[in-house]
Amino acid sequence: MSTPPDVGPVVSAIEGERIVAPEPRQTGRRATRRAGSFTPYALLTPALIVLAAITGWPLIQLVIMSFQEFGRAQVFGAPPEFVGLQNYIDILTDDEFWQVLSRSVWFAAICVIATMVLGILVALLMQRLGKALRTLVSVGLLLAWAMPPLSATIVWGWIFDTQYGVLNYVLVNWFGLTQFEGHSWLIDPLSFFFVATIIIVWGAVPFAAFTIYAGLTQVSDEVLEAAQLDGANAFQRFFLVVVPSIRSILVIVTILQVIWDLRVFTQIYALQSIGGIAEETNTLGVYIYRVSLGSGDFGAGGAISVLVAVLLMLISIYYVRRNVKEEEL
Template structure:
């Protein structure tokens, strides 16, 4: 076997014996090192994410119910759960409510977040820090705690919002109005709550992106006689397009799955008027204990969100190519 030798060192005496090269580390060991480093995180992901998803998909093809929880007995029904789900009129009503309510929540949070983001660029340093801290506090509030407090604020008899509206006098005596027992008022209350929670993330994300826009483009547009609205529309929004697409798709995914706020404020009422897919899934799986049907609803919801995510990735790649 031939021995690998290193070239003579600079300054070494002529005729000195060559120095043997150090043995190379096994290449296979170097390739496996990153896998060993990420293996703890990989085990956690498999345990808390992949395994539940696999069990969810498996359960959607069975008649898993309350009996199965105690006895472990269940039967395979194939696509029966999906066929029954697609024939269920309540599922389609819940899907329609979810789509319309998601559009209202995403539209409101993105528009208001854009306004707050642009406002941050116009404030002084002290006011900007103050508004940023307030936004972070609002965003960091757990949605369960904020939903309960929100419901207290709209309670009939002693709710502070009802008292304020009564003092204003525009809507008459609102003291004993129960927002959760009226479909329109319930949607309005939940919409304000979710938008209030979503605006901080959107505003701070867009503000970070807006501060990276070169000022030369805005100055050139102003020198050409463009108004501030036209500068914002033709310069700022062009640079913000990838970030806007990002926060919009993330908002769609989050708002499509909203459950805590709706359940804690109105419990899907009155008479199922605010029962979106999240509430419909919970009631089917954990109130009616039809776990197989609830799993099928979750799989369909995940498939819809996967289509939205694919649309986002496709448009994000196109945006990067255009820029």
């Protein structure tokens, strides 16, 4: 006869002539929740207060501003006028907004794919290198990762400079491609985003490479050796053994890269200042800046910011749910 799951082992103690049975003991998740139900919230409270002060209040102000006519006059003290959903209607019916959104999505997709491919390749390379060379590669990645985005953009801008750029010099004098003499890489939108992609991917690869390399170190060598003994080649071992083992890491890194590349600002704005055409190369971050400060329409800029925040929040919710599911397994 089986014992109920919430009752301990049936053991009796005899006190004189009276038989005393042990009381049922609480086991499982209910007892654990009662024991430490308050502690997690107490530990999270300071961080929640800081986030509410730094992020929550400005976000609330942004949402309120998106429902108002807030221009230069309101900056100098004039009372804002409540316009309801008019800012959102104006933005969603503006062809330029949809062009910028489409351009930003395509640009982010290309950057994310390039970053993930190069990050995986660099991580695999680091796994195969010896200790000395791995340390050298790690130092180089850290230097690239530590460089501020504005400084990196200025350096790459010198490389692609029209008159004194290293790239034009090499193409003309080393390879004889005279059509690149005095060539401007930033005037044409396609070559502009080619340069921007190089800068952004160059700065993002170190994070992806380090994170994926950390995941690769956790892949079981015994499983890889078993797959090799079964006749699996290098590609089969990677896609059938390694990728499933680090799938959660790949998903998390990909989602983070999508979020970061959709809201990129510094690199695009700096390249536009060097020589790009803003109207043809705006992305979401730069577009919000130019609508708000350039045109002085902070209400419309707030509406665009709220729409972008909702888009990024949906991506973040997927990331959080994915992370929670991985922890529960």
